[in-house]
């Protein structure tokens with residue numbers, strides 16, 4: 286049996302302004318991703334009967350920080366009513382997340398956990414670091430808090446190289462980006478879920494489950510939502526065929542994948558920097574839908590917590 290887990294990182298729009306070194310977005314646009322993209326994803330997933338995991342940024346639910354926190358709560362309640370999973374994507378979504386001292390990391394993870402528990406009466410079991418990194422400090426905090434899994438590593442050398450290049454170019458132009466480089470040891474983990482060594486989470490051990498984001502098998506290209514939305518159908522078909530040969534596909538999407546620059550009023554400055562925003566929503570949705578429909582012919586869909594449960598069970602069986 287082959288499995289596929291779809292996850293959607295609901296990164297607030299200001300994260301993208303930060304990556305590109307742009308000024309903060311207008312106030313009325315701050316909640317555009319959670320407000321507009323979540324209902325679109327829920328509709329698409331319902332059409333295909335696919336369960337998914339939404340990675341939530343805690344501050345979106347905090348009315349002291351986000352004016353439309355009530356709306357976010359409503360959107361996430363709808364996701365829970367449809368049996369989707371919510372998971373922790375930190376409170377602030379800082380790209381320096383993994384570099385922070387351990388007490389700051391812990392406070393951030395606990396704050397996100399607590400606000401989801403308070404507003405939605407829901408216990409999250411999974412975590413994803415902003416910026417695809419899992420440091421030993423983060424692993425330690427997640428273990429202490431009793432989390433079942435992490436899903437942060439993106440073992441893709443081409444992605445790593447492209448990010449390095451983009452950051453260097455940005456520095457040369459004197460733009461201050463909020464992005465940071467990931468630890469290259471995370472490139473060695475492969476795409477099969479495993480139990481981590483908590484001191485060296487890029488190595489196997491008896492700790493919590495790590496569920497790396499999937500890439501193609503030989504070229505190691507990340508087949509994530511942005512790729513599917515932007516690649517020509519022929520290129521996408523080849524990449525999907527490669528990744529579909531894996532017994533498990535961790536398919537990562539972002540809320541912004543179902544945002545329409547024109548309809549949703551995204552400022553031109555960001556659209557100029559973010560090429561996927563130049564593709565109309567209708568086209569992106571159709572491409573993502575086609576990819577999911579194709580995967581349904583070979584894979585059974587599950588949430589990431591179900592993947593973590595299967596991985597733990599398999600490890601226990603192999604040890605006994």
Ligand SMILES: [Zn+2]
Nearest residue numbers: 294296415416
């Ligand atoms: Zn994120």
